[in-house]
Amino acid sequence: MKAIILNQPKDFSIKDIETPSIKADEVLIRIRTSGICTNDVRDFNGDCNYSYPRIGGHEYCGTIAKIGDEVNSSRFHEGQKVVQYIIDDCKECYFCKHGEENICEEHPNSKIFHNPDGLSGYGGFAEYVVAKAEDLFVYPEETSFEKMAFTEPLACVVNSIERTNIKFGDDVVVIGGGTMGLLHVVLAKMKGARVILSEPLEERREKALSLGCDDVVNPIAEDAVTAVKNLTEGRGALVVFNTTAIPAIAAQAVEMTAPTGTVVMFSSIHPNEPVPVDMGAVHSYQKTITGAVSPTISSFHQAVQLIGKGLVDPTVFTEEIFDYQDFDKAIKTASKPDTYKVILKFGE
Ligand SMILES: [Zn+2]
Ligand SMILES: [Zn+2]
Structure with missing residues (x-):
C-alpha cells in the first residue's frame, strides 16, 4: 500500500510499504478520506516529542476491505462504511473502567507516540489501516466520506460539550x-x-x-x-x-x-x-x-449519530480536498492559520 511517511520533521516521502495483515478479531479498513488536524501540522513541524518515522492522520474513515475469522459477520461485512475509535484504550485501567477511555493510562505508552522499532502514528495517512472490530462504528451507505472524516473532530467537541x-x-x-x-x-x-x-x-x-x-x-x-x-x-x-x-x-x-x-x-x-x-x-x-481532550467511546458514538442522521453537516468546514499524492500542498494549506479543515482523499 501507499503511505505518507514522515521520516523526520518537515521531511516526508510517499512510499510503497507492506499492507498490514489482520488478526482474527480485526478488520482491514481501506481508507477513503483523512482529515489533517492541527496536531498533524505540529507533528509535521516536529513540535511534539514523538518518534519518527511516523504515519500521521487520526481523522480517517473508509470501507471494510477484509474481515478476520472471528469477527461477527452478521454485524460487519466487506464494503461497509466505517470509522474507528482511535484511542488505543486498554479496557483494563482505572479510567477505562470509569468510562473515560480518552484518559486511558496505557494510551500514552502505545506505539502511536513512540515506536523505537518501526513506524509510530495513528496511521491514517495511508491506503489501509487495521482496526479491532470492537472499535468500529458503522455509517449508513449514503453518508459521504467527506462527512465521515469529521467524526473524530466532532467527537472531541461532543466530549467538550459534555464537560x-x-x-x-x-x-x-x-x-x-x-x-x-x-x-x-x-x-x-x-x-x-x-x-x-x-x-x-x-x-x-x-x-x-x-x-x-x-x-x-x-x-x-x-x-x-x-x-x-x-x-x-x-x-x-x-x-x-x-x-x-x-x-x-x-x-x-x-x-x-x-x-x-x-x-x-x-x-x-x-x-x-x-x-x-x-x-x-x-x-x-x-x-x-x-x-477536554480526546473523545470517549460515547462521544464517538454520538458524533456518528449526528453526522449519519444528517443532524450536523460538517462539510461547511471543508477548506479543500486534496489527493493524498498532493500531501505537500495539503499540509501547506493546513498550516495556514486561517484555514478550515483540509482533507486528504485516497482513491476515487
Ligand atoms: Zn484531530
Ligand atoms: Zn485504559
Missing part, C-alpha cells in the same frame, strides 16, 4: 472561530444556548452568524472580557469554551466565566506557560475550570 451542563437559554462563549470553535457553536446551539463567538477574523465571525451564532465579538477591536460582560448584564457567560492555544487568552476565558460557571480548556496551550488565575474569584463564585 458542561448547558441549560436552555444559558450564555455560552466560544473563543476562536476555527473548525473546532465553530463546531462548538453548532453543538451549543443544539443544546439551546445563546452563543457568543469571540474571533478576530471577520470572515469567521460571519460564518458563525450564518450557522446560527447569536452574537460575535472582535477581540482586536474591543476587550473580549468587557464585551462578554456587556452582553450578559455584567455576569459573564455560564459556559466558556477556549479553543485557542494562547496562554493570555486562557486567562481571559476564566475571567469572562460567570459565577457558578464552567470554563473548558479545549485546546492544548502553546507555549504551555503557567496562566495566572484569580483563585479567590474561583472560590468566591464557585467557578469550575476544566479541560
Whole structure:
C-alpha cells in the first residue's frame, strides 16, 4: 500500500510499504478520506516529542476491505462504511473502567507516540489501516466520506460539550472561530444556548452568524472580557469554551466565566506557560475550570449519530480536498492559520 511517511520533521516521502495483515478479531479498513488536524501540522513541524518515522492522520474513515475469522459477520461485512475509535484504550485501567477511555493510562505508552522499532502514528495517512472490530462504528451507505472524516473532530467537541451542563437559554462563549470553535457553536446551539463567538477574523465571525451564532465579538477591536460582560448584564457567560492555544487568552476565558460557571480548556496551550488565575474569584463564585481532550467511546458514538442522521453537516468546514499524492500542498494549506479543515482523499 501507499503511505505518507514522515521520516523526520518537515521531511516526508510517499512510499510503497507492506499492507498490514489482520488478526482474527480485526478488520482491514481501506481508507477513503483523512482529515489533517492541527496536531498533524505540529507533528509535521516536529513540535511534539514523538518518534519518527511516523504515519500521521487520526481523522480517517473508509470501507471494510477484509474481515478476520472471528469477527461477527452478521454485524460487519466487506464494503461497509466505517470509522474507528482511535484511542488505543486498554479496557483494563482505572479510567477505562470509569468510562473515560480518552484518559486511558496505557494510551500514552502505545506505539502511536513512540515506536523505537518501526513506524509510530495513528496511521491514517495511508491506503489501509487495521482496526479491532470492537472499535468500529458503522455509517449508513449514503453518508459521504467527506462527512465521515469529521467524526473524530466532532467527537472531541461532543466530549467538550459534555464537560458542561448547558441549560436552555444559558450564555455560552466560544473563543476562536476555527473548525473546532465553530463546531462548538453548532453543538451549543443544539443544546439551546445563546452563543457568543469571540474571533478576530471577520470572515469567521460571519460564518458563525450564518450557522446560527447569536452574537460575535472582535477581540482586536474591543476587550473580549468587557464585551462578554456587556452582553450578559455584567455576569459573564455560564459556559466558556477556549479553543485557542494562547496562554493570555486562557486567562481571559476564566475571567469572562460567570459565577457558578464552567470554563473548558479545549485546546492544548502553546507555549504551555503557567496562566495566572484569580483563585479567590474561583472560590468566591464557585467557578469550575476544566479541560477536554480526546473523545470517549460515547462521544464517538454520538458524533456518528449526528453526522449519519444528517443532524450536523460538517462539510461547511471543508477548506479543500486534496489527493493524498498532493500531501505537500495539503499540509501547506493546513498550516495556514486561517484555514478550515483540509482533507486528504485516497482513491476515487
Ligand atoms: Zn484531530
Ligand atoms: Zn485504559
